Amino acid sequence: MTSNNSSPETLCAQAMGWIDETTKAIVQPVHVSTTYLRDEDNEYRSGRSYVRGDNPTWDQGEALITRLENGAATLLFSAGMAAATAPFLALRPGDHVVIPEVMYWALRKWLLGPLTEWGIKVDLVDMTELERVQAAMRPGKTKIIWAETPSNPMWQVFDLKALAEIAHSVGARLAVDSTCATPILTQPIALGADLVMHAATKYLNGHSDVLAGSLTTARQDEYWQRICGVRTSCGAVLGSFEAWLLVRGMRTLPLRVKQCSANALYLAEQLERHPGVEQVLYPGLPSHPQHALARRQMHGGFGGMLSIRVKGGEAAAVRCAARVQLWKRATSLGGVESLIEHRASIEGPSTPVPRDLLRLSAGIESGEELLADLAQALT
Numbered sequence: 463m464t465s466n467n468s469s470p471e472t473l474c475a476q477a478m479g480w481i482d483e484t485t486k487a488i489v490q491p492v493h494v495s496t497t498y499l500r501d502e503d504n505e506y507r508s509g510r511s512y513v514r515g516d517n518p519t520w521d522q523g524e525a526l527i528t529r530l531e532n533g534a535a536t537l538l539f540s541a542g543m544a545a546a547t548a549p550f551l552a553l554r555p556g557d558h559v560v561i562p563e564v565m566y567w568a569l570r571k572w573l574l575g576p577l578t579e580w581g582i583k584v585d586l587v588d589m590t591e592l593e594r595v596q597a598a599m600r601p602g603k604t605k606i607i608w609a610e611t612p613s614n615p616m617w618q619v620f621d622l623k624a625l626a627e628i629a630h631s632v633g634a635r636l637a638v639d640s641t642c643a644t645p646i647l648t649q650p651i652a653l654g655a656d657l658v659m660h661a662a663t664k665y666l667n668g669h670s671d672v673l674a675g676s677l678t679t680a681r682q683d684e685y686w687q688r689i690c691g692v693r694t695s696c697g698a699v700l701g702s703f704e705a706w707l708l709v710r711g712m713r714t715l716p717l718r719v720k721q722c723s724a725n726a727l728y729l730a731e732q733l734e735r736h737p738g739v740e741q742v743l744y745p746g747l748p749s750h751p752q753h754a755l756a757r758r759q760m761h762g763g764f765g766g767m768l769s770i771r772v773k774g775g776e777a778a779a780v781r782c783a784a785r786v787q788l789w790k791r792a793t794s795l796g797g798v799e800s801l802i803e804h805r806a807s808i809e810g811p812s813t814p815v816p817r818d819l820l821r822l823s824a825g826i827e828s829g830e831e832l833l834a835d836l837a838q839a840l841t
Protein backbone atom coordinates (compact mmCIF):
# COMPACT_ATOMS: atom_id res chain seq x y z
CA MET A 463 0.00 0.00 0.00
CA THR A 464 1.04 3.57 -0.52
CA SER A 465 1.46 5.50 2.72
CA ASN A 466 -0.23 8.58 4.14
CA ASN A 467 2.52 10.84 2.86
CA SER A 468 3.10 9.24 -0.54
CA SER A 469 3.68 11.70 -3.39
CA PRO A 470 1.11 12.16 -6.19
CA GLU A 471 3.55 10.29 -8.48
CA THR A 472 3.54 7.23 -6.24
CA LEU A 473 -0.18 7.42 -5.46
CA CYS A 474 -1.07 7.56 -9.16
CA ALA A 475 1.45 5.01 -10.48
CA GLN A 476 0.14 2.38 -8.05
CA ALA A 477 -3.45 3.69 -7.91
CA MET A 478 -2.86 3.71 -4.13
CA GLY A 479 -1.47 0.18 -4.26
CA TRP A 480 -4.83 -1.55 -3.97
CA ILE A 481 -4.75 -5.37 -4.19
CA ASP A 482 -7.89 -7.42 -4.92
CA GLU A 483 -8.48 -9.34 -1.69
CA THR A 484 -9.83 -12.56 -3.18
CA THR A 485 -7.44 -13.05 -6.14
CA LYS A 486 -4.42 -10.90 -5.09
CA ALA A 487 -4.61 -9.20 -8.50
CA ILE A 488 -2.70 -5.90 -8.48
CA VAL A 489 -5.26 -4.38 -10.85
CA GLN A 490 -8.82 -4.02 -9.58
CA PRO A 491 -11.59 -5.92 -11.43
CA VAL A 492 -14.49 -4.36 -13.33
CA HIS A 493 -17.74 -5.09 -11.48
CA VAL A 494 -20.60 -5.25 -13.97
CA SER A 495 -23.46 -6.42 -11.75
CA THR A 496 -26.29 -3.92 -11.37
CA THR A 497 -27.65 -5.58 -8.24
CA TYR A 498 -26.41 -7.31 -5.05
CA LEU A 499 -27.62 -10.30 -3.05
CA ARG A 500 -29.62 -9.61 0.08
CA ASP A 501 -28.73 -11.63 3.18
CA GLU A 502 -31.21 -14.25 4.43
CA ASP A 503 -32.13 -12.08 7.40
CA ASN A 504 -33.14 -9.31 4.95
CA GLU A 505 -30.01 -7.15 5.58
CA TYR A 506 -27.49 -5.84 3.02
CA ARG A 507 -24.30 -6.57 4.95
CA SER A 508 -22.08 -5.85 1.92
CA GLY A 509 -23.35 -2.27 2.09
CA ARG A 510 -24.33 -2.49 -1.60
CA SER A 511 -27.82 -2.97 -2.99
CA TYR A 512 -28.24 -1.34 -6.44
CA VAL A 513 -25.76 0.23 -8.81
CA ARG A 514 -27.43 3.65 -9.20
CA GLY A 515 -26.45 4.32 -5.58
CA ASP A 516 -23.13 2.57 -5.34
CA ASN A 517 -20.66 0.57 -7.47
CA PRO A 518 -17.44 -1.06 -6.19
CA THR A 519 -15.69 -0.12 -9.46
CA TRP A 520 -15.99 3.56 -8.41
CA ASP A 521 -14.16 3.03 -5.10
CA GLN A 522 -10.55 3.16 -6.28
CA GLY A 523 -10.94 6.22 -8.51
CA GLU A 524 -12.91 8.08 -5.83
CA ALA A 525 -10.32 7.21 -3.16
CA LEU A 526 -7.43 8.26 -5.40
CA ILE A 527 -8.96 11.64 -6.27
CA THR A 528 -9.80 12.22 -2.57
CA ARG A 529 -6.12 11.65 -1.69
CA LEU A 530 -4.78 13.82 -4.53
CA GLU A 531 -7.11 16.66 -3.54
CA ASN A 532 -6.66 16.14 0.22
CA GLY A 533 -10.42 16.08 0.63
CA ALA A 534 -12.85 14.08 2.79
CA ALA A 535 -14.75 12.24 0.03
CA THR A 536 -15.23 12.12 -3.75
CA LEU A 537 -18.11 11.20 -6.04
CA LEU A 538 -17.58 10.12 -9.63
CA PHE A 539 -20.23 11.23 -12.13
CA SER A 540 -21.26 10.31 -15.67
CA ALA A 541 -19.78 13.56 -17.06
CA GLY A 542 -18.02 16.72 -15.98
CA MET A 543 -21.34 18.53 -16.47
CA ALA A 544 -23.11 16.07 -14.14
CA ALA A 545 -20.48 16.81 -11.47
CA ALA A 546 -20.64 20.58 -12.10
CA THR A 547 -24.45 20.84 -11.98
CA ALA A 548 -24.94 18.69 -8.83
CA PRO A 549 -23.85 21.39 -6.30
CA PHE A 550 -26.38 23.80 -7.85
CA LEU A 551 -29.16 21.20 -7.98
CA ALA A 552 -28.60 20.73 -4.22
CA LEU A 553 -29.54 24.41 -3.59
CA ARG A 554 -33.04 25.78 -2.95
CA PRO A 555 -35.11 28.33 -4.90
CA GLY A 556 -34.16 31.87 -3.86
CA ASP A 557 -30.51 30.97 -3.24
CA HIS A 558 -27.88 33.10 -4.96
CA VAL A 559 -24.62 32.11 -6.66
CA VAL A 560 -21.74 34.07 -8.18
CA ILE A 561 -19.89 32.85 -11.29
CA PRO A 562 -17.07 34.26 -13.48
CA GLU A 563 -17.98 36.29 -16.59
CA VAL A 564 -15.94 34.01 -18.82
CA MET A 565 -15.94 30.32 -17.95
CA TYR A 566 -16.69 26.86 -19.37
CA TRP A 567 -19.38 27.66 -21.92
CA ALA A 568 -21.85 24.78 -21.47
CA LEU A 569 -22.05 25.30 -17.70
CA ARG A 570 -22.42 29.09 -18.02
CA LYS A 571 -25.31 28.54 -20.43
CA TRP A 572 -27.04 26.07 -18.09
CA LEU A 573 -26.61 28.35 -15.06
CA LEU A 574 -28.01 31.40 -16.87
CA GLY A 575 -30.79 29.33 -18.51
CA PRO A 576 -32.47 26.38 -16.72
CA LEU A 577 -30.99 27.02 -13.25
CA THR A 578 -32.15 30.64 -13.31
CA GLU A 579 -35.61 29.52 -14.49
CA TRP A 580 -35.79 27.22 -11.46
CA GLY A 581 -35.43 30.21 -9.15
CA ILE A 582 -31.71 30.37 -8.35
CA LYS A 583 -30.22 33.84 -8.80
CA VAL A 584 -26.99 33.87 -10.79
CA ASP A 585 -24.62 36.88 -10.94
CA LEU A 586 -21.66 37.14 -13.31
CA VAL A 587 -18.60 38.98 -12.00
CA ASP A 588 -15.07 39.68 -13.13
CA MET A 589 -13.33 37.42 -10.59
CA THR A 590 -9.93 38.98 -11.12
CA GLU A 591 -11.35 42.02 -9.22
CA LEU A 592 -11.87 40.85 -5.64
CA GLU A 593 -13.78 44.01 -4.66
CA ARG A 594 -16.40 43.14 -7.28
CA VAL A 595 -16.78 39.64 -5.86
CA GLN A 596 -17.13 41.12 -2.37
CA ALA A 597 -19.73 43.60 -3.62
CA ALA A 598 -21.74 40.80 -5.27
CA MET A 599 -22.17 38.90 -1.98
CA ARG A 600 -25.68 38.84 -0.50
CA PRO A 601 -25.28 37.67 3.10
CA GLY A 602 -27.73 34.90 3.95
CA LYS A 603 -28.60 34.39 0.25
CA THR A 604 -25.27 33.70 -1.47
CA LYS A 605 -24.52 29.99 -1.24
CA ILE A 606 -21.79 29.36 -3.84
CA ILE A 607 -18.91 31.23 -5.41
CA TRP A 608 -18.01 29.15 -8.47
CA ALA A 609 -14.45 29.68 -9.71
CA GLU A 610 -12.86 27.98 -12.68
CA THR A 611 -9.10 28.53 -12.73
CA PRO A 612 -7.35 28.79 -15.13
CA SER A 613 -10.65 29.60 -16.85
CA ASN A 614 -11.77 28.68 -20.35
CA PRO A 615 -10.68 29.92 -22.83
CA MET A 616 -8.91 33.15 -21.78
CA TRP A 617 -6.96 31.39 -18.97
CA GLN A 618 -7.56 34.01 -16.31
CA VAL A 619 -6.33 32.89 -12.89
CA PHE A 620 -8.49 33.53 -9.81
CA ASP A 621 -7.18 33.89 -6.25
CA LEU A 622 -8.70 30.86 -4.51
CA LYS A 623 -7.48 31.79 -1.03
CA ALA A 624 -9.05 35.25 -1.25
CA LEU A 625 -12.26 33.90 -2.83
CA ALA A 626 -12.61 31.31 -0.04
CA GLU A 627 -12.29 34.07 2.57
CA ILE A 628 -14.95 36.17 0.84
CA ALA A 629 -17.30 33.16 0.53
CA HIS A 630 -16.85 32.10 4.14
CA SER A 631 -17.36 35.66 5.44
CA VAL A 632 -21.02 35.45 4.27
CA GLY A 633 -21.59 31.75 5.01
CA ALA A 634 -21.20 30.70 1.34
CA ARG A 635 -19.00 27.96 -0.12
CA LEU A 636 -16.21 28.16 -2.66
CA ALA A 637 -16.56 25.53 -5.40
CA VAL A 638 -13.70 25.23 -7.90
CA ASP A 639 -13.71 23.79 -11.41
CA SER A 640 -10.08 22.66 -11.31
CA THR A 641 -10.21 20.70 -14.59
CA CYS A 642 -7.41 22.64 -16.28
CA ALA A 643 -5.21 23.01 -13.19
CA THR A 644 -5.48 19.28 -12.34
CA PRO A 645 -4.80 18.01 -8.78
CA ILE A 646 -1.11 17.92 -9.72
CA LEU A 647 -0.70 21.70 -10.19
CA THR A 648 -3.22 23.19 -7.72
CA GLN A 649 -4.82 21.95 -4.48
CA PRO A 650 -7.92 24.14 -3.98
CA ILE A 651 -8.94 22.55 -0.64
CA ALA A 652 -5.60 23.50 0.93
CA LEU A 653 -6.39 27.09 -0.14
CA GLY A 654 -9.80 27.03 1.54
CA ALA A 655 -12.13 25.67 -1.17
CA ASP A 656 -15.12 23.59 -0.03
CA LEU A 657 -15.72 21.65 -3.26
CA VAL A 658 -13.43 20.71 -6.15
CA MET A 659 -14.83 19.60 -9.49
CA HIS A 660 -13.04 17.93 -12.41
CA ALA A 661 -14.20 17.14 -15.90
CA ALA A 662 -12.39 13.80 -15.59
CA THR A 663 -13.00 13.48 -19.34
CA LYS A 664 -9.98 15.76 -19.71
CA TYR A 665 -6.63 15.43 -17.86
CA LEU A 666 -7.63 12.85 -15.23
CA ASN A 667 -8.45 10.28 -17.92
CA GLY A 668 -6.18 11.89 -20.48
CA HIS A 669 -6.81 9.67 -23.50
CA SER A 670 -9.95 11.20 -25.09
CA ASP A 671 -11.90 7.97 -24.60
CA VAL A 672 -13.92 8.43 -21.38
CA LEU A 673 -16.65 10.92 -20.41
CA ALA A 674 -16.59 11.37 -16.61
CA GLY A 675 -16.69 13.91 -13.81
CA SER A 676 -15.71 14.13 -10.17
CA LEU A 677 -16.63 16.19 -7.15
CA THR A 678 -14.51 16.24 -3.98
CA THR A 679 -15.65 17.76 -0.70
CA ALA A 680 -13.55 19.24 2.08
CA ARG A 681 -16.00 17.83 4.66
CA GLN A 682 -18.92 15.43 4.79
CA ASP A 683 -21.80 17.59 5.95
CA GLU A 684 -25.53 17.84 5.31
CA TYR A 685 -24.95 19.73 2.02
CA TRP A 686 -22.65 16.94 0.77
CA GLN A 687 -25.39 14.43 1.60
CA ARG A 688 -27.77 16.45 -0.59
CA ILE A 689 -25.21 16.28 -3.44
CA CYS A 690 -24.91 12.50 -2.97
CA GLY A 691 -28.72 12.36 -3.21
CA VAL A 692 -28.66 14.32 -6.49
CA ARG A 693 -26.27 11.81 -8.06
CA THR A 694 -28.31 8.79 -6.99
CA SER A 695 -31.75 10.25 -7.76
CA CYS A 696 -30.77 11.67 -11.15
CA GLY A 697 -28.75 8.55 -11.99
CA ALA A 698 -25.80 10.71 -13.05
CA VAL A 699 -23.50 7.73 -12.44
CA LEU A 700 -20.41 6.49 -14.22
CA GLY A 701 -20.45 3.14 -16.04
CA SER A 702 -18.18 0.41 -14.67
CA PHE A 703 -15.89 0.24 -17.71
CA GLU A 704 -15.47 4.01 -17.75
CA ALA A 705 -14.61 4.00 -14.03
CA TRP A 706 -11.99 1.32 -14.64
CA LEU A 707 -10.49 3.15 -17.65
CA LEU A 708 -10.35 6.36 -15.63
CA VAL A 709 -8.13 4.75 -12.96
CA ARG A 710 -5.93 3.28 -15.68
CA GLY A 711 -5.55 6.76 -17.21
CA MET A 712 -4.81 8.38 -13.84
CA ARG A 713 -1.80 6.13 -13.27
CA THR A 714 0.18 8.39 -15.62
CA LEU A 715 -1.48 11.70 -14.64
CA PRO A 716 1.60 13.39 -13.11
CA LEU A 717 3.82 12.48 -16.10
CA ARG A 718 1.25 13.65 -18.63
CA VAL A 719 0.52 16.91 -16.82
CA LYS A 720 4.24 17.72 -16.61
CA GLN A 721 4.79 17.06 -20.32
CA CYS A 722 1.63 18.96 -21.41
CA SER A 723 2.68 21.92 -19.22
CA ALA A 724 6.25 21.93 -20.57
CA ASN A 725 4.95 21.84 -24.16
CA ALA A 726 2.41 24.60 -23.48
CA LEU A 727 5.07 26.87 -21.92
CA TYR A 728 7.45 26.27 -24.83
CA LEU A 729 4.71 26.95 -27.40
CA ALA A 730 3.52 30.08 -25.52
CA GLU A 731 7.05 31.53 -25.39
CA GLN A 732 7.75 30.80 -29.05
CA LEU A 733 4.36 31.94 -30.37
CA GLU A 734 4.61 35.23 -28.46
CA ARG A 735 7.42 36.12 -30.89
CA HIS A 736 5.60 34.91 -34.02
CA PRO A 737 4.65 37.74 -36.44
CA GLY A 738 1.27 36.11 -37.20
CA VAL A 739 0.21 36.13 -33.54
CA GLU A 740 -1.39 39.20 -31.92
CA GLN A 741 -1.38 37.86 -28.35
CA VAL A 742 -0.71 34.65 -26.44
CA LEU A 743 -2.87 33.92 -23.38
CA TYR A 744 -1.05 31.61 -20.96
CA PRO A 745 -0.61 31.96 -17.16
CA GLY A 746 3.05 30.87 -17.44
CA LEU A 747 4.05 33.97 -19.43
CA PRO A 748 5.32 37.05 -17.54
CA SER A 749 3.01 39.09 -19.84
CA HIS A 750 -0.07 37.35 -18.36
CA PRO A 751 -1.98 39.75 -16.03
CA GLN A 752 -2.19 37.16 -13.21
CA HIS A 753 1.25 35.62 -13.72
CA ALA A 754 2.42 36.42 -10.15
CA LEU A 755 -0.73 34.84 -8.70
CA ALA A 756 -0.33 31.79 -10.96
CA ARG A 757 3.24 31.35 -9.64
CA ARG A 758 1.91 31.37 -6.08
CA GLN A 759 -1.13 29.17 -6.66
CA MET A 760 0.13 26.64 -9.23
CA HIS A 761 3.00 24.30 -8.49
CA GLY A 762 5.17 22.48 -11.02
CA GLY A 763 3.71 24.09 -14.14
CA PHE A 764 0.96 26.29 -15.54
CA GLY A 765 -1.05 23.62 -17.32
CA GLY A 766 -1.39 22.44 -20.90
CA MET A 767 -3.97 24.98 -22.08
CA LEU A 768 -3.22 28.21 -23.96
CA SER A 769 -4.96 30.43 -26.48
CA ILE A 770 -3.62 32.60 -29.28
CA ARG A 771 -5.24 35.63 -30.89
CA VAL A 772 -4.36 35.52 -34.56
CA LYS A 773 -3.46 38.67 -36.55
CA GLY A 774 -6.04 39.19 -39.30
CA GLY A 775 -9.11 38.32 -37.20
CA GLU A 776 -11.57 35.46 -37.46
CA ALA A 777 -10.78 34.55 -41.09
CA ALA A 778 -7.06 34.25 -40.35
CA ALA A 779 -7.76 32.18 -37.21
CA VAL A 780 -10.07 29.76 -39.02
CA ARG A 781 -7.52 29.52 -41.89
CA CYS A 782 -4.76 28.62 -39.41
CA ALA A 783 -6.92 25.88 -37.85
CA ALA A 784 -7.69 24.58 -41.36
CA ARG A 785 -4.00 24.32 -42.28
CA VAL A 786 -2.63 22.30 -39.36
CA GLN A 787 -1.46 18.78 -40.17
CA LEU A 788 -0.29 17.39 -36.84
CA TRP A 789 -2.69 19.18 -34.48
CA LYS A 790 -6.21 17.73 -34.47
CA ARG A 791 -9.04 20.19 -35.23
CA ALA A 792 -11.42 19.14 -32.45
CA THR A 793 -13.09 20.36 -29.29
CA SER A 794 -12.21 19.04 -25.79
CA LEU A 795 -8.82 19.11 -24.06
CA GLY A 796 -6.43 17.34 -21.72
CA GLY A 797 -5.63 14.32 -23.90
CA VAL A 798 -2.22 13.01 -24.92
CA GLU A 799 -2.81 14.35 -28.44
CA SER A 800 -2.81 18.09 -29.17
CA LEU A 801 -6.09 19.74 -30.17
CA ILE A 802 -6.81 23.10 -31.78
CA GLU A 803 -10.16 24.85 -31.87
CA HIS A 804 -11.73 28.10 -33.07
CA ARG A 805 -13.66 28.56 -29.85
CA ALA A 806 -16.19 31.22 -30.97
CA SER A 807 -17.49 28.84 -33.68
CA ILE A 808 -18.55 26.22 -31.13
CA GLU A 809 -19.92 28.71 -28.58
CA GLY A 810 -22.25 30.53 -31.01
CA PRO A 811 -23.16 34.21 -31.56
CA SER A 812 -23.59 35.22 -27.88
CA THR A 813 -20.11 34.11 -26.85
CA PRO A 814 -17.88 36.57 -24.96
CA VAL A 815 -14.83 34.93 -26.61
CA PRO A 816 -12.91 37.05 -29.20
CA ARG A 817 -13.47 35.91 -32.81
CA ASP A 818 -9.72 35.79 -33.53
CA LEU A 819 -9.01 33.29 -30.74
CA LEU A 820 -7.74 29.74 -31.19
CA ARG A 821 -7.72 27.48 -28.15
CA LEU A 822 -4.81 25.04 -27.97
CA SER A 823 -4.66 21.91 -25.82
CA ALA A 824 -1.00 20.90 -25.78
CA GLY A 825 -0.52 17.14 -25.69
CA ILE A 826 2.59 15.10 -24.96
CA GLU A 827 4.07 15.02 -28.51
CA SER A 828 7.39 16.65 -29.40
CA GLY A 829 7.10 20.38 -28.65
CA GLU A 830 9.30 21.25 -31.67
CA GLU A 831 7.04 19.33 -34.05
CA LEU A 832 3.93 20.96 -32.57
CA LEU A 833 5.50 24.41 -33.00
CA ALA A 834 6.65 23.74 -36.57
CA ASP A 835 3.13 22.66 -37.56
CA LEU A 836 1.57 25.81 -36.06
CA ALA A 837 4.22 28.03 -37.65
CA GLN A 838 3.49 26.67 -41.15
CA ALA A 839 -0.27 27.03 -40.53
CA LEU A 840 0.11 30.67 -39.43
CA THR A 841 1.99 31.85 -42.53
Ligand SMILES: *Cc1c(COP(=O)(O)O)cnc(C)c1O
Pocket residue numbers: 541542543544546566569610614639641642661662663664673674675795
Ligand atom coordinates in the same frame (compact mmCIF):
# COMPACT_ATOMS: atom_id res chain seq x y z
C1 LIG B 1 -15.08 19.72 -20.50
C2 LIG B 1 -15.26 20.62 -19.33
C3 LIG B 1 -16.40 20.54 -18.52
C4 LIG B 1 -17.53 19.58 -18.81
O1 LIG B 1 -17.11 18.25 -18.80
P1 LIG B 1 -17.87 17.09 -19.64
O2 LIG B 1 -17.17 15.86 -19.22
O3 LIG B 1 -17.70 17.44 -21.10
O4 LIG B 1 -19.30 17.11 -19.24
C5 LIG B 1 -16.48 21.40 -17.43
N1 LIG B 1 -15.51 22.29 -17.15
C6 LIG B 1 -14.40 22.39 -17.90
C7 LIG B 1 -13.35 23.38 -17.54
C8 LIG B 1 -14.24 21.57 -19.01
O5 LIG B 1 -13.14 21.69 -19.77
